[in-house]
Structures are given as C-alpha cells and as structure tokens.
Amino acid sequence: MKRKKQIIVSVTNDLVSDNRVHKVCTSLEKMGFSVLLVGRKLKNSQQLNRNYQTHRMRLCFTKGACFYAEYNFRLFLVLLFRKADVLLANDLDALAANYLASKIKRTELVYDSHEYFTEVPELIGRPRVKRIWEWLESKMLPNLNHCYTVCDSIAAVYSEKYGVPFQVVRNIPIGNTTVPKIKKEKREKIILYQGAVNIGRGLEQAIKAMHFIDGAQLVVAGDGDIKDQLEELVHNEKLQEKVHFTGRLSIEELSKLTPTADLGLSIEEDLGLNYRFALPNKLFDYIRAGVPVLASDLPEMKAIVERYAIGAISNSHDPKKLAESIHAALNDEGKRNIWKANLVQSSKELTWENEEKVLKGIFSEFL
Known part of the structure; x- marks a missing residue:
C-alpha cells in the first residue's frame, strides 16, 4: 500500500477560530495527504475536534519579540524531528522555522500569506520592528517556489517586489454546508x-x-x-x-x-x-x-x-x-x-x- 505523504501545517494562533487554515487542512486531507496542524495553546483555548492531527504548544510568552522567538524555536524542533514531505507555513511569523527546517531536511516548502504582513497597522509607527520583519521577508521570500495569498492586490505586490509568482486562494466558505434558517421575530x-x-x-x-x-x-x-x-x-x-x-x-x-x-x-x-x-x-x-x-x-x-x-x-x-x-x-x-x-x-x-x-x-x- 502506498504511503500517504506527510504535510505539517503551522500557524501562530491557537487553531480554534482559524477557518482558513482549517479549510486548507481539510482540503489537503481530501487530496490524500496526512496532515498535522501545529499551533499554540492558550490558557483559555477551547478543545479541538478535527478530522486531522493537531499539536498545540504551550509557550512561556504570548506576545512581542520573545513570543515570536520562542514560537519559531519550538516549531523548528517539531519540524526537525517529525517526518514530513511538505511544510506549509501560514504567514511571515511562522515562516522562519519552516524555511530553516526545509533547508536542513531538503523538504518542499509552501507559503500561505494571509495578509501583507509588513504593512499591518501594528507595525505602522514602529519602524525598527518593521525593518526587522522586512529584512526577514527579503531573505526568505525570493527563494520560495510555491506561494499563495488572499487577494489579487497582495499577490501583485509580492510578485513585483520579490519576483516570485503568488497565486490567489480567497478565504471563502464551503459551499455544500447548510446555513441555519433563522426565524427573525420582532426584535432589535x-x-x-x-x-x-x-x-x-x-x-x-x-x-x-x-x-x-x-x-x-x-x-x-x-x-x-x-x-x-x-x-x-x-x-x-x-x-x-x-x-x-x-x-x-x-x-x-x-x-x-x-x-x-x-x-x-x-x-x-x-x-x-x-x-x-x-x-x-x-x-x-x-x-x-x-x-x-x-x-x-x-x-x-x-x-x-x-x-x-x-x-x-x-x-x-x-x-x-x-x-x-x-x-x-x-x-x-x-x-x-x-x-x-x-x-x-x-x-x-x-x-x-x-x-x-x-x-x-x-x-x-x-x-
């Protein structure tokens, strides 16, 4: 029997409400991959019930430079010691660990950019922090072969900036799900x-x-x-x-x-x-x-x-x-x-x- 190809998907959130990542993982399972989704566990994180494997890391830090450093170090260890044929990094804050692990293990790497990360409002007015993220991005993105993002505008910006083609996968709901019929009585x-x-x-x-x-x-x-x-x-x-x-x-x-x-x-x-x-x-x-x-x-x-x-x-x-x-x-x-x-x-x-x-x-x- 042919072995299923293993794919490790990683993201910095706690997985509970990330519908885009959940849909991607479900699609990959349907395609025939064995999926492991890696995120983090917060104090108030809800239980997960998914049709693919999940792994959530408890971290000492929850925000700032220490969080990103700890997350990527811990994620790097997971990627290094677990078997994977493909790595999928969601957003720039999860890319460093994936990029390094893919180079060491010679594993295929795919990048899903959920937003134009270096232009988020949280970095506007913080030029030093912004420059650090831009430097990291400039060192990794030009060397990627498989990238996609959420809309045409961001895809065009990345493609022009780094000479790397970005495809577009919009975060649209599943079409075959039943939307509850709500009887709206007189109310506000x-x-x-x-x-x-x-x-x-x-x-x-x-x-x-x-x-x-x-x-x-x-x-x-x-x-x-x-x-x-x-x-x-x-x-x-x-x-x-x-x-x-x-x-x-x-x-x-x-x-x-x-x-x-x-x-x-x-x-x-x-x-x-x-x-x-x-x-x-x-x-x-x-x-x-x-x-x-x-x-x-x-x-x-x-x-x-x-x-x-x-x-x-x-x-x-x-x-x-x-x-x-x-x-x-x-x-x-x-x-x-x-x-x-x-x-x-x-x-x-x-x-x-x-x-x-x-x-x-x-x-x-x-x-």
Whole structure:
C-alpha cells in the first residue's frame, strides 16, 4: 500500500477560530495527504475536534519579540524531528522555522500569506520592528517556489517586489454546508462585526455610531489586542445596552451567530497597504449566511460588494456619518430585498470548492 505523504501545517494562533487554515487542512486531507496542524495553546483555548492531527504548544510568552522567538524555536524542533514531505507555513511569523527546517531536511516548502504582513497597522509607527520583519521577508521570500495569498492586490505586490509568482486562494466558505434558517421575530436588529478585535477595524467608530442608532444593537464577535479598551469605551460612553461582546467563538459557534445578523460590518480603516488591500474572511462569511454587508471604500472589498450588489459602501469613519450609512443599510427595504436576492446567487459562485482548485494545482505535484 502506498504511503500517504506527510504535510505539517503551522500557524501562530491557537487553531480554534482559524477557518482558513482549517479549510486548507481539510482540503489537503481530501487530496490524500496526512496532515498535522501545529499551533499554540492558550490558557483559555477551547478543545479541538478535527478530522486531522493537531499539536498545540504551550509557550512561556504570548506576545512581542520573545513570543515570536520562542514560537519559531519550538516549531523548528517539531519540524526537525517529525517526518514530513511538505511544510506549509501560514504567514511571515511562522515562516522562519519552516524555511530553516526545509533547508536542513531538503523538504518542499509552501507559503500561505494571509495578509501583507509588513504593512499591518501594528507595525505602522514602529519602524525598527518593521525593518526587522522586512529584512526577514527579503531573505526568505525570493527563494520560495510555491506561494499563495488572499487577494489579487497582495499577490501583485509580492510578485513585483520579490519576483516570485503568488497565486490567489480567497478565504471563502464551503459551499455544500447548510446555513441555519433563522426565524427573525420582532426584535432589535443586529449589526454584527466578527473577526479580530484589533486596531484599524473601525470598531471604535462603530461603537460611537451607536449613539445615533435606535432599534439595533452592535455585536462584536471575536477577541484581540484592543478588546479591553473597547469594553472600557462602551462603559464610558454608557452604551452597555447597545453594544455586546461575545469574546472568541469557535468556528461552529460563529456559524450559528452570523445568520442572525441584519447587517455585517467590514469597515477596516486605510491604515497602510495591508488594510487597503484587505479582503477579510468575514466578508465572505456574511455573504454565505445571507447577511447584507456594509464595507469600507477600499478596493478589494468594494469590488466584491459592488460586483455582486450585496450591500453598501461607507465613505466615512466619522461616527455620525457611519451611523447614517448603517441606518440606511438596515432600513431601506427596497435595497435590502435586492441585496438578499443577490446574496443567494453570489453564495453559489463564491465557494471554497472553487478556490480549492488552486490548492490542488499547487499541492498535487507533491503526491
């Protein structure tokens, strides 16, 4: 019997809510690989139940330079001493260990860039740290043969910068899953933000906008660096009755929450190229769940929203103007009926099964 090819997939998060990585691993299993997904375990990490192997490392550090150094050192040891035919690194912060291990073991290396890492808002205004990441990137990316990323804009930037072709695999939901049918009785409307609770996501402005919106509540589903600050902001603005935080949710929990929303927010600010070219997972999750979208006037998101006519574009992050956009998107029934009909049609085209074809093209040569 032919031995299954082994692939080790690595990412710096705790695996619980990373839908993109989960879908990639599931696709690789379907292709015939034996998959091991490596991440880290946090104090509050939920249990995992996956159809592939997982390994989560308990680390002493949780952020900053010490975290990245410890993570990559520990990951390097895992990659060095476990059998693998292919390594798949997710994002620049997991690439160093994979790159070194692939050179030592002469193993195939594939790189999945989830974002334009060196242009994330967390590095804007930190030129020394940014230069370190850019230096690491410049030493590794030109030597990679198999790369893909989340949208055309980021692929074009990387290809031009390093002379390496990047393919595109968008983070689109699986098409053959059943979205729960939610009976929406008379209640306050739900404005949903789901995803990382970090700077530049328009969350502070969305919270302040709730002063000008009645008959609706804002639900923030996720966790991140500024969650505590936002909770304090809600308290200071006396908006506890209008804004609610769920904390981090599993993929399964989120799939039940999303269809209950009346409007999904994807209102990233233009803080550097990473957000300018953003094509967030949540945008496609809203589409799959049949939820109209309010998105920022940024090229990749705007192109999807306008091409499929499934929501509106906000031209301002001023809280009062943002509230006007939210109010219109919630209450213009004529437009909402059109959007909902288009959401049904677009969700048939925007499926992971179509994106999976690119993955098969990349990984089939290793089988």
